[in-house]
Amino acid sequence: MDKDPAILLIDDEPQILRALKTILAANHFRVTSAVTGEQGIAMAVAQPPDLIILDLTLPDMDGIAVAESIREWSQVPIIVLSVRDSEKDKVAALDRGADDYLTKPFGIEELLARIRVALRHSEKTLGNKGSLIKAGTVIVDLARHLVTLRGEEIRLTATEFKLLAYLAAHADRVLTHQAILTQVWGFEDYDHVEYLRVYIGQLRKKLEQNPDEPQILLTEPGVGYRFKASE
Amino acid sequence: MRILPNLIQNKFLNLLLRFLAAILTIAALTFLMQAFKPELANQVIVLIYLLPVMLSTVLWGLGPGILAAFLAFLTFNYFYLEPLHTLQVHANQDLILLTIFLIVAVVLAQLIGQARQGERLARSREWEATRMYELISALARLQDVQSVAQVLADQTRETFDCTQVEVTTLEKKDEASAAARSIESAVAIGEPSSRVRLDTAREHEGELCLWLSGGQLSREEQRLLSAFTSQGALAIERIRLARGEKRSRLLEESDKLKSSLLNSVSHELRTPLSAIKASVSSLRSQTVDWNAPERNELLATIEEETDHLNLLVGNLLDMSRIESGALKPHRTWNAMSEIVWGVARKMRSQLQEHHLVIELPADLPLVPTDYVMMEQVFTNLLSNSIKYARMGTRIEITAAADDGGLHTQVANQSPQVPEEHLEAIFEKFHRITEADKVTGTGLGLSICKGIIEAHGGRIWATNEPDRFVFHFTLPLTLDGALPDSPREIENG
Numbered sequence A: 001m002d003k004d005p006a007i008l009l010i011d012d013e014p015q016i017l018r019a020l021k022t023i024l025a026a027n028h029f030r031v032t033s034a035v036t037g038e039q040g041i042a043m044a045v046a047q048p049p050d051l052i053i054l055d056l057t058l059p060d061m062d063g064i065a066v067a068e069s070i071r072e073w074s075q076v077p078i079i080v081l082s083v084r085d086s087e088k089d090k091v092a093a094l095d096r097g098a099d100d101y102l103t104k105p106f107g108i109e110e111l112l113a114r115i116r117v118a119l120r121h122s123e124k125t126l127g128n129k130g131s132l133i134k135a136g137t138v139i140v141d142l143a144r145h146l147v148t149l150r151g152e153e154i155r156l157t158a159t160e161f162k163l164l165a166y167l168a169a170h171a172d173r174v175l176t177h178q179a180i181l182t183q184v185w186g187f188e189d190y191d192h193v194e195y196l197r198v199y200i201g202q203l204r205k206k207l208e209q210n211p212d213e214p215q216i217l218l219t220e221p222g223v224g225y226r227f228k229a230s231e
Numbered sequence B: 001m002r003i004l005p006n007l008i009q010n011k012f013l014n015l016l017l018r019f020l021a022a023i024l025t026i027a028a029l030t031f032l033m034q035a036f037k038p039e040l041a042n043q044v045i046v047l048i049y050l051l052p053v054m055l056s057t058v059l060w061g062l063g064p065g066i067l068a069a070f071l072a073f074l075t076f077n078y079f080y081l082e083p084l085h086t087l088q089v090h091a092n093q094d095l096i097l098l099t100i101f102l103i104v105a106v107v108l109a110q111l112i113g114q115a116r117q118g119e120r121l122a123r124s125r126e127w128e129a130t131r132m133y134e135l136i137s138a139l140a141r142l143q144d145v146q147s148v149a150q151v152l153a154d155q156t157r158e159t160f161d162c163t164q165v166e167v168t169t170l171e172k173k174d175e176a177s178a179a180a181r182s183i184e185s186a187v188a189i190g191e192p193s194s195r196v197r198l199d200t201a202r203e204h205e206g207e208l209c210l211w212l213s214g215g216q217l218s219r220e221e222q223r224l225l226s227a228f229t230s231q232g233a234l235a236i237e238r239i240r241l242a243r244g245e246k247r248s249r250l251l252e253e254s255d256k257l258k259s260s261l262l263n264s265v266s267h268e269l270r271t272p273l274s275a276i277k278a279s280v281s282s283l284r285s286q287t288v289d290w291n292a293p294e295r296n297e298l299l300a301t302i303e304e305e306t307d308h309l310n311l312l313v314g315n316l317l318d319m320s321r322i323e324s325g326a327l328k329p330h331r332t333w334n335a336m337s338e339i340v341w342g343v344a345r346k347m348r349s350q351l352q353e354h355h356l357v358i359e360l361p362a363d364l365p366l367v368p369t370d371y372v373m374m375e376q377v378f379t380n381l382l383s384n385s386i387k388y389a390r391m392g393t394r395i396e397i398t399a400a401a402d403d404g405g406l407h408t409q410v411a412n413q414s415p416q417v418p419e420e421h422l423e424a425i426f427e428k429f430h431r432i433t434e435a436d437k438v439t440g441t442g443l444g445l446s447i448c449k450g451i452i453e454a455h456g457g458r459i460w461a462t463n464e465p466d467r468f469v470f471h472f473t474l475p476l477t478l479d480g481a482l483p484d485s486p487r488e489i490e491n492g
Helices: A014-026 A037-046 A063-071 A087-095 A108-125 A158-169 A177-184 A193-207 B011-039 B042-060 B062-080 B092-140 B145-159 B219-284 B292-324 B336-346 B371-388 B444-454
Strands: A006-010 A030-034 A051-054 A078-082 A100-103 A132-135 A138-141 A146-149 A174-176 A217-220 A224-227 B162-169 B178-183 B194-199 B204-212 B332-334 B355-359 B367-369 B394-402 B405-412 B458-464 B467-474
Touching: A006 A014, A006 A037, A014 A030, A030 A037, A037 A051, A037 A063, A051 A063, A051 A108, A063 A078, A063 A087, A078 A087, A078 A108, A087 A100, A087 A174, A087 A177, A100 A108, A132 A158, A138 A158, A146 A193, A158 A177, A158 A193, A158 A224, A174 A177, A177 A193, A177 A224, A193 A217, A193 B332, B011 B042, B011 B062, B042 B062, B042 B092, B062 B092, B092 B145, B092 B219, B145 B162, B145 B178, B145 B204, B145 B219, B194 B219, B204 B219, B219 B292, B292 B444, B332 B336, B332 B371, B336 B355, B336 B371, B336 B394, B367 B371, B367 B467, B371 B394, B371 B405, B371 B444, B371 B467, B444 B458, B444 B467
Parallel strands: A006 A030, A006 A051, A051 A078, A078 A100, B355 B394
Antiparallel strands: A132 A138, A138 A146, A174 A224, A217 A224, B162 B178, B162 B204, B194 B204, B332 B367, B394 B405, B405 B467, B458 B467
16 A cells, blocks of 8 residues: 555544544544544545544444444445443444454554455455465465365365454454354354354364364454464 | 130129129028028027128129128028017117127138138239230240231230230431331221330330220239330340340441451552552663663563552442352353463463473363453462462362362462461461461452352362362353364355
């Protein structure tokens, strides 16, 4: 991209705005900010940013409603930044439009990494979606339905492959249990978290070097899973 | 007082009947004596006339006795002394006889009457004492003002001759007023016959109203009634004082807890804040030119201490959720190994000085838990182990499924905890060591207990040779069901 990516901050706390503006500008992002939900939506319409960082506690409306509203007409990546740390809030935000979720206080490296992932992802959805996803020594070939570990084919059951393919296709994004279950098994199985525990366990045994300390199929506590692809 | 409960109620009629009885006795004797008149000397007859006097006094009281004495005196004079059938006396001898008879009869009547009254008084005192005893023992058991009012009303109505009794107690600063009513048959209409205040030496507690069946209360009855009401007032006061004492004890305890929390929290918050402040102000300072490793060290301190502060705030929040009952685990099927290894990874830097061993069987069943809360349990148990166990010692996590559910153990090699503290360590702010020696809010283990119990499980600790072990169990069913076996999907 020839221009620095534009980030819209929607947060009503001046300390956070002050810190984030400084840090993001130093990291070569163009930053604009809004302090209410209304203002945020208006600014997103007027000057569509490349990414939105959204607080859930806003003076005029709930942040999740802001995400929902923006999602109606835009695919711009939304990263939620909130002090609310309950899994319920995380799942609600992710299921209703947010792409990622970070709890305050957060490490800035973590936020920058999430921003990079979200931006890369949105580029992919715009066109050049790759069918080969790499994670360490594992390669998932979505087009050919093939998974290799250090070049050797790994035999997966149909369910295992469908699950891995879904996670890999959305690499580096948090996928909620419900989203995964609905996509892989179907709507009627949306609350069978136990299926995930079993199949993720099987996939880790086949793909991870140490299944107890996974590097590829990461657990997002209480929320879901994330496929960690290599940069 | 219903000393003779079957006696006719109307006192006047009662009195009249008794006098009538005395008159009849004399009349009957006089009639009877006419038959033996010729054979008996006057001296004997006089003695015989003492009998009805005595009888009347014994049976009907002093008044009828005296009446009988006078009647006997007149009758004897009329029928037996010359001139007969007049009330005149001629012989000096007869006059003396008659005078002595009157004196003897009246004195006799009086003596007997006094003895009888004394006996009656004693009996009524005994009865009063019994009623008092009954009231006092009934009141002694009671723990609330309402039942005191009810018992007082009931007992008063049973004891005194009344149709209805009402007891109302006053509203005190933190005690609602109470009202109780005891009725014989129907609710009385109109003003009560008598109102008595319920007073103790210190306070005015309320009022007792009674509706009498008829007439007035005698002096003894009034005395007994005031004894009743003061017993009632004392019982109410006792309850209020006891309640006040309990409340002040509770307040004192919660005060102690609060100040212990504030002490602990302010100490805990200030420590990381001081470190952060010191590091940041050093970095901003113009006078020193920090080199890279030094700067990194200061920055690392800031980051670590910030995390520490965040953890602390989280703990306080969790504790208040547990206390208020707002902690509702979102239970889903989880693999214990995923949780344990996740925590081990997150705590890697804190665990550097210890040797963590995780031994979980591969076939461990899924367990319905709130993932994040279970992470917290392991985090707190591990933090506790790190804090109390010497560097370089082993910390072991094991788990097994048995009849009681999933039994997990976190064992460390910290010093043994005295048996009497084994349960108390799970209470908040409980520490066996002095607060300053080990950091922490004293909340960690109580949060574990809150979480495990919210899951329907149990947590405890044991001393074992060379080890100190935390145990907890978790049920293996969710709403009574085991996990569904995963559905394999069709290829396509």
